[in-house]
Amino acid sequence: MKFTETKPTKTLHLVSLGCTKNLVDSEIMLGKLKEYEITNDPTIADVIIVNTCGFIDSAKEESINTILNLHDERKEESVLVMAGCLTQRYQEELQKELPEIDIFTGVGDYDKIDKLVNEKRSAFTDEVFLLNETNDRVITGSSYHAYIKLSEGCNQTCSFCAIPSFKGKLHSRTLESLIKEVKNLVSNGYKDFSFVSQDSSSYLRDLGERDGLEKLVEEVEKIEGIQSARILYLYPSTTSLSLIEKIKNSTVFENYFDMPLQHISSNILKIMKRGKGVEKLKELMNSMKAVPNSFVRTTFIVGHPGESQEDFEELCKFVRDYKFDRANVFSYSDEDGTAAYEMLDKVPQEIIDERANFLGEIIKETTIQSLEQEIGNEVEVYVDGESEEHEYLLSARKVSWAPDIDGEIYINDNELLNEAGEAKQIEFGGKYTVRITELVGDKLLATVIK
Incomplete structure (x- = not known):
């Protein structure tokens, strides 16, 4: 009997802080590190990347705290990367003050992150990175x-x-x-x-x-x-x-x-x-x-x-x-x-x-x-999945709203009758017409019409 040796999968934990523009850059890095399996557990990750925000004091503080906390819990042989706006803005100071970090990189090298990780070196390109259609992104958080x-x-x-x-x-x-x-x-x-x-x-x-x-x-x-x-x-x-x-x-x-x-x-x-x-x-x-x-x-x-x-x-x-x-x-x-x-x-x-x-x-x-003003209205929504509030409530977003920042609509049915009168499961990522029935706190409740 012949055994084939399988190479152990390398794992990656990535934290994207700040704005959605940062998120796009993080998705570029995920695209360049596709051979890594993404993990939510930083304690087992071979590579940990924090894409930092350097906009205002609270964002800077969050970036520093996040990376230091991840350093405290990471495994010994892992590689810790500090990327993005904060490192670009304070590259010299941070490299002096944070010996815990293995790799520093700014806003110009997102598409070279695989090389930097493999060579375990820092880099700061003078020009900002400008995305193009040949860059392979791994879209996170949504299927649609x-x-x-x-x-x-x-x-x-x-x-x-x-x-x-x-x-x-x-x-x-x-x-x-x-x-x-x-x-x-x-x-x-x-x-x-x-x-x-x-x-x-x-x-x-x-x-x-x-x-x-x-x-x-x-x-x-x-x-x-x-x-x-x-x-x-x-x-x-x-x-x-x-x-x-x-x-x-x-x-x-x-x-x-x-x-x-x-x-x-x-x-x-x-x-x-x-x-x-x-x-x-x-x-x-x-x-x-x-x-x-x-x-x-x-x-x-x-x-x-x-x-x-x-x-x-x-x-x-x-x-x-x-x-x-x-x-x-x-x-x-x-x-x-x-x-x-x-x-x-x-x-x-x-x-x-x-x-x-x-x-x-x-x-x-x-x-x-x-x-x-939405109560009683019929509106189109995208259904994102189960809500964090309750397993029987679905989380949806009005089509005109931006994801994550404009609110969430709870839907209390997970099935819809089709034209033949058969119950059909509501699909995640699907678009539906709902009637808004009430407002509880800052969350709208709705039922699916079609």
Whole structure:
């Protein structure tokens, strides 16, 4: 009897922190390390990768704590990799201060991660990594939805943001490259897409094209098999009324408008270097809201240097009056290398925290109001799987919502009668029409109609 010796499988544990743009980069690394079996248990992993976030203090702290905790529990011969934005931003300091880490790499070498792991060496390429259609990604977390990254870097000069200092200027992918990637994913069963970048509404401006997103909408609509799409992170000064109209008239793109405003006081917008007058900004926001079945999301920063109580009260009034469907509030974080870091009229931390809590409560109210408006409506949803709440409840998402950030709908049936009157199991990843019946806390409940 002949025995064949099987080579033991190497295992990989990957943690992706921060934004969905980071998630795409993490998926590139998984694609380059396909010979590894992914494990959720870091104590048995041969390779552990943390794709870090370096945006604000809380994100930096989470990145450092995560990697140190993983070092404490990893097995002796494993390889620990620290990748991404935080390492790019503080490469020299981190290499000195964290001898526990085996490999350091930044934002330029995601597609070389297999070589770095094999050779157990660190690397920092000067240029940021720009995805193309030949890069093999392993999509995580969904069998039907994928994020598509439009560009890297940013040409804006916001006073509070350090991203351009380590991600560089705007580098857009070509439209051809994007369309090829989407077509490949559609052929593999993906049907719902979220287009992301640091500043999505500037897409292709570095390549001399002012209406890049409008061109993208036109080309994506031609791809057979796409059921829905949305664009995340529009920037005020590069978003036009014609883009809003283009999205409104699209047969594929949801009427989803995600524009981080950061503030509404003309005084603070000027200090923040946000590059759009308040009247123009309000015109844009009202145009978005006027689109039928629109969904409007934003973010705000409170406590920026120079923010007076009057500025803050103006912001609160605007949020109450406008009634965003979803919003987030961030406490100002003093980031070295930014214009705001050098400003003298800093707001005391306890006032920043008070303002963040106060605005957070207003946002909770407007979010609940937005959810309450859904009761009684018939809406289309994607069913993701069993909910974490209860095994008999299914977790779904309204088609127009972005995954993970806009909410969850609980469905209390797992079967549906077909036209012949036979019970058919509800499929995960499937699209269904449901009727919203009630709101419990911040979760909508629904029953499937068809």
